[in-house]
Amino acid sequence: MGSFPLQRETDFRSFAPAPDRPGPSVVVGTSLPGNPLAPAAARNFVRAALAEWTELGVPAATGFTDRLADDSVLLVSELVTNAVVHAGTAVELLCRLDDAEPGESTGALVIEVSDHHPSRAVRSEQTRPASDTPEYGRGLYLVATLSESWGITYRPGTKTVWARLPVEGVQAVHEIESYASEQALQRGLRAAEILAPLPTRTPHDMEWVNRGALTFLAEASEMLAGQFDEDMVAALAGQLLVPRLADWCAVWLEDGSEGPVRGDPGAPGARLARVWHSSEHRMEELRRVLEKEPPRLPEAADSGAFPIPWPGEALAAGAGSSGAALAYRMAAGGRSLGTLVIGRAGLVRFADEVTGLVEDFTRRVALAISTARRYQRQANISQVLQRGLLPSKVAEIPGVESGLVYEPRDKGGPGGDFYDVFHASEGRWCFALGDVQGKGPEAAVVIGLARPWLRLLAREGYAVAEVMDRLNQLLLDDATEAADAAAAVVAVAGGQGVPPDGPTSRFLSLLYGELVPYEGGVRCTIACAGHPLPLLLSPDGEVREAATPQMLLGVVDDETYTSESFDLRAGETLLCVTDGVTERRSGRSQFDDGDGLAEALAGCAGLDAGLVAERIRRLVHEFSDRPPDDDLALLVLRAR
Template sequence: MNDTAAAGSGNPPGQRARLGAPLDATLEGVGTAALVLDQAGLVVAANEPALRTLDRRLEELVGKDFHDLLHRDEHGNAVPRLRCRLRNAVLGKDTRHGDAEWFARGDGTLFQSCWLVTPYTSAPETAGALVLLYEPPQPGESLPGEDVHSTRLTELDRLALLAETTTQLTSTLDVDEALHRLAALTIPRLADWAVFDLLTERDEVRRALVVEHKDGVLVERDDLQGPMPPVPEESPMPLSRALRGTASSLAGPSTYQGAPDSGIAVEQQRLFTATGMHSAAIAPIRGLRDVLGALTLGRARHREPFTLADLPLLEDLTRRTGLALDNARLYQRQRKVAETMQRHLLPQLPTVRGLEMTARYLPSPDASSVGGDWYDAFTLGDGTHALAIGDVVGHDLDAAAGMAQVRNMLRAFVWSRPAAAPSAVVTQLDEAVMHIAEVPMVTMILARLTRGDDALWRLHWTNAGHPPPLLITHDGQAEYLDGAHGMLLGTEVVRPRPDSVTVLPPRSTLLFYTDGLVESPHHSIDHGLSRLYRHAASLAHRNLDSFCDALLERVRPDDNDDDVAMLALRTPFHTAA
């Protein structure tokens, strides 16, 4: 590839971010011309080698059709769209490569380049393709210092591996999944073994994954995984240096044959003995700020040992791995903080003599993992018990904050008016939501639970646009409490709110829940309610905790990314006071 095209094509990073999608550090790390296209084939981003090679500024590329702007035949004419293999690969989301085709520079001159196209996703909303342009290999060409008899990867193989690694690692936010994906990409293509040693946030070392290629499949070696000794500060041994972020290096059984200088050296002796590796390449996995661990690729059945010429490729792989692990750890850290905050916002359930009561909260599997779902239960001064469940519209931190506002206001209103009908309290809350709460709309149920002179429990409730409670008798008869259904909160529509009262039979189960338990993008809510009805009836004989856990496992739709709150109570068998 000709790198000597006009040099005035560079753009400062800030300008790149304004002109198109921000370039991933992984894309900037690609050593050849690389462009990201959207699903229609329009240029989204390009790295510096691409701008130099094409002799163009980024604003001349972003938003333009890659094929129409750049692809030519040997005479400089536009290549017909339907005959363009590169364009068809982009639109078909395929991985393809082509040899020595013609492309146009900014000054109109032509140059020949090989190309590689592979699907690329830097974020869920930016799916498209990665295009690499690279210089056609010359006959007999080899890398500096490379054994010409080596069977190492060709330049095309190397670029394809790096492109596939970028795609695979940027499409997951799970650390373990990222490690397994990289292992599958490198074994047996590069090695027989892949070993990942990760540093925790407390600088402890964990051998997170050891994988071998055996009988055509990848086999995880649990016996070689687990906690590792601390990283020695001065050890010159390869893995210790890599975990300090010092350098990548080669190793073999002889490297660790002498007296071990640390606990890590002892573990490395055990690793080489157990795996039969005769050659290994070890490189640090670096994040944006810290060293995250080390990757060891080992050869046992591959006869050729690793050489110094293999280390640049390994470092390219670990550079992409570090960025992926950084993103995954940040996501998991934010998810844990958000979920902890959500759980602390939810209350401890009161102990009510003669009643069993339990609750569940299951966060969303996606996004920020918090939302506006909540439950509440507390005892009033006159022996009455208040029950509530609700859902603030939204699935983010704003919804969680709004939930806390609404729940706290509801508690205050109920406590100040213990004898008021639930409908009157919810009407007051609706006025507050419209005037002083920073929430859009809310669905909820508010109920008062009292025990009568006949020792039976009575439920007095109002429903503001929420899925109805489900009442299940001990013998498996179920019914939805459809009464007292009114408008949700925050609509600014003023209508009277109804109340309903029902007697809860002995040994019956009452279930409040949010719509995440029954709603699915691919089925109607009636379908979800029917599933809940059938499974709840079949589980009525179980103890209350087992009942709730089984409902979550059986009923919650797999394709629903909403959070779920549940509040369940069970009345006693005996009705005597």
Template sequence: MSSTAFDGTPHAPAHARRFVRQVLGEWHLSHLAEDAVLLTSELVTNAVVHAGTGIELTCRLDVDASPAKLEIEVDDHHPTRTIPAVRPMPADGPAESVPLSGRGLALASMLADAWGVTYTRTAKRVWVRMDVTDCCDLQEAAPGVAGPLPAPVPGPLETLHVGVVICDRDGLVESWNTEAEKLLGWRPEQAVGKKLQDMVSWNGHGPYALSLDDTLGLGRWRGEARMLHAEGGLLPVYVSHLRTRGQRSSIWMVVADEHRDVLTPAPAPPRGETGGRIKDLLDHDMPFAELLDTVARIVQLSSGGDAAYVLLAADGGNRFGVAAGAGATAGLVGVLATGVLSSDRKAPAMVEDLLAADVELAQQLRARSLACAPLLVGGEVIGHIVVTAARPGHFDQELTVSLQHIADQVAVPVHRERLAEQDRAHRGRLSFLAEAGELLAGVHDEELLAALTAQLVVPKIATWAAVYLTDLAGMTRLAHVWHAEERHNADLRKSLPAIPRTAFDDVSWPVGPETVLSFPLLTQGRSHGALVIGRAEPTLPLELADLLADLCRLVALNLHTAMLYARQATTSRVLQRSLLPMRVAPMPGLESAVVYEPAEEGADVGGDFYDLFTVSDHWCFALGDVCGSGPEAAAVTGLARHAVRLLAKENYTVADIFDRLNQALLEEGEEGRFLSLLCGELTPLPQGGALCTIASAGHPPPLLLRTDGRVEAMASPQLLLGVEAGARFYVETFELAPEELLLCVTDGVTERRDGDRLLDDDDGLSVLLSGCTGLSAHAVAERVRHAVESFAAEPSQDDVALLVIKASAALRTVRP
């Protein structure tokens, strides 16, 4: 036996660690040193914090026992201070779920073979016992010493209901027991046949937030969820999932969250070599995220620090990102500054004042003290275990030895599981980005892009998301918000700044249960806004941060494309609008109507054009069709329309207009750019109606509807414009009597196709027009437009233009 005593000061744990290490070295029990020192540190820290008296430490070796046993006792002099009941360290959930007053004893229950408390009138003794060899599985408490304290079952037993839900491979509920009815209110006949996903609010778990369908495909899983109660609202529950053999059914055991311990029994103290207890604990088959969380909790509990982190190397090995955290962790994203935590540091380290050593890292961790140990595999640093505290000088060098012991035990299993997780994550990342790319591709509306982006990350990655957009003037505004529970959308929008007045890193986000993080939407050096997310988890794993960065680059690229598209569309629209008359000239005594529909999607002007204007004492009209479509055809359209109007204003005759325009097209040198044109003049007659002078260059002839329903073609076809330099054109005249109607169309009407059949086959257009007697010009135009649209199921592949002129009364003289 060996004993010593210390004052109840913050330095006592360090002195105790040195004493135990020295004693075990003298007793040739160095293989027990790491676990023993870890336990001693916690028992002494507990005594200093909760008793505040002097402390006596005793190490006792019982070599007569079988197997031999090492016992460590810590006595304080505050006997009335009792030890609280200790809950087992939870497999899931934050470390804060273990009360501060019991964290050291929770660690004792994990590492020691037995522990207990003895009370006297003047002292209280807490002891732990460890087997020196591995030849006996029995643990016996010493006479007069209390055995391990049982972990209480949380929540009253009267409210405990263990629901059993069985689903088929498609997620349809097949069985629903009475306990599930008591827990969730749904009767079996109501629940059976429903989709499980309709009854579960699923936020996902792990770095890539598996969907519910993916989780149902797992062989085994445990975790939190929220399920819909029959009376409305979501009930927090804890689920233990099992996939049956043959993958035919999924079985869910469900309890209220307050009874989660029923489905998460405390792990039995691991057996085997004492120095490998932590490694044995972590060798249990568990998800990678749970493995890292367990390591972080053990480190935080055993060190007495405010927070603990597991950092893992990013691609390249010289950057380290947060993979898990426990305690009062900061809201960390991505890569930490690597001044202290570098890939070259292969020994444990302790920094008394982080502000003096690495200001950037101190700000990121919101800490002053730091102790760390590298995770070494094959001589390479794959990560670090880090523990921090808010005040300087909180740790000592002895703690780094314990940290390195934990790091050595967990490095290999962490590395092995991370390689497997990276492979799964890589496939999940590619799948996620491919889905996002496909969803965002071809979307040219910024508001829709913002909505899709928010819904991509909620609830897979975040509890809520908001997208801010920055316009060309540099003004940033809140464009869209989305919460996992849609009923919170309105409140979320009210709580977020509508127009941020500062940089996103300096914005004061609403205080709530979630950690708020922002990611810029950057491309080609320009900011298009930011994606802001709220997560229940305090840290963001490096892989997830990289995934969000890739998503933000993809979104920013699509926003940039949308901006260019909008700018080009606006420019094109303005230019194209200049190719059409702003308004049709009023024609007293004549009624006119126009239909104009370009075939190209998003275009305002194609290869067809029209015009109707006054010249001196008469009116002029024109209807043309340029060979082809798109911008090239629109350029010829502009030339033709403006040339016709200019020449008519200079009092050129219709025949002269054709000659001059034919020459202009040939001088342009655009081979194959032909133009069909119908142009005419309307001169009012004293008795009413008008005298029409008209010419047609390769254009469908206009149709004249008489008052008795007869339809006549009124112009002979002539050579297309832009074909032959020596072509000569002539005009024809006819009288447009009152109540008669003239229909002028392009070939987009006459050649409207349905398979091998055209609309104008067998004089189809004339037959259609003959039934329009007595209709107004607008009614005729609408009837023809509808006939063109409904002639075939497929949309028209050609521009459509038509002009209707009807003499309605005696024409008054047009004044210049």
């Protein structure tokens, strides 16, 4: 039997006969990348290969049956889902038609899935191999125990799991007995159990089932734990269950998560977040039916499995005309989160092993959804808080361009850096750039105290140095009150533990200045308390420091601060940054080592304020391959 070339969008490739097996064969193959769409691509690949061989008149294709097609699609879906989706590896898939071997009356369809990750170890090994024993891939470890009836081939740097299916639909006697005795049950079990040739379940089989279930739950927990979007959790739930444990899956999420456990998909506020089916073309119709008639769960139903009617209208054609469907309530912390529904065609009821496994899996999905909702609530609160702590807009100053960059390290919450540019009085504008010790709520308290007081003192006519003096005293007084309150809490609690909030959380580095425009320039008065010094750029590229360093605010009582004044003339630029810029790290080096910030600013001569801000931001990001590990804020003021 010769080779038949195939040309399709999935990049089918024609191969010579397999090197490990004698005799002629027809082989097609493709590479599957490590992404969640790989199982669907693999199923399409197998279906297309069988159809193409039938069209081309390959002799062995005359023995193709619907059962063979279903088994091969289920088999490849199981292998690729385990290797690609759960283990994250990239694999190669080969399908080949072999002539009959000696002693056999039929040819065979052979499916091979190869894993090319020799450096990854099998995590479910009961005993660790010797340190000098190479391990050729972990991606297919869940089916590795089927080597007695399937096969595993090791080559340098590659591990291949293959299965051989008789083409003419005539199977060995022991396989026929197995299918006859467990036909209804096998449809609801894992692909490994469906295809297992043994007539009865041995202790070895049950040991594999138990170990496989624990591995599946462990990997599912790992995948779900990293998600902070409830819709993504629902999507992953469907992809993890289908087709491994079910033909289709649906997830309803309840918006009113604050109430008691209900778990009714038809309740007000419940929405169908995700529908997943092993046959992609049935998803939309299944969604329409489920949205129109969601399953109803009685009040007495607990978190276990509850049988529901089969959605026959959506699955009326073909093998999906009837089957078993189960609903599971999802709840965490006594709160209703939604409902998970699964279905498998051709079953009277699900096997107990599957029912219990999905129940455990549903608990993990519920916990992941609860975590995602808490994270989203916290992110929403933080965003609202951040909007309240920062100005809604930067004031426009006559004769001055401004450029601003503000990037909190925690994108969902308030950072320790803050800025402000505001109109103080007739002919006077003020600006501030600060950095609070700490992050999150602790920083928000200080920012919420400092920024309004800056505006109030400036508008009352206080000079720059006087504003710094009074803000320093305000922070010290507030820290003392916090310390007194903490001491009272400790006293009431009998001295057990010390509240984390204390005087040190009130430290503030601040760059504060006043601008008074005049004809031909701007008079700038500035004070720098524990903050990176501002830099002044002249039109010819010369850079110098524009202030002298002074003590942090909120550290020393009765500290007297001073200010400095200079003229910001047309074409001159004042750059103010926080330590997220100067202390940006790349290995042991910092961005400002060797006057790095001054050199970067010197290269910005002739640029307007917005371009200067953007160029410094870009240079800071490019300084290291790692993302910034601190808040980033910079303010550029340029006289026109």
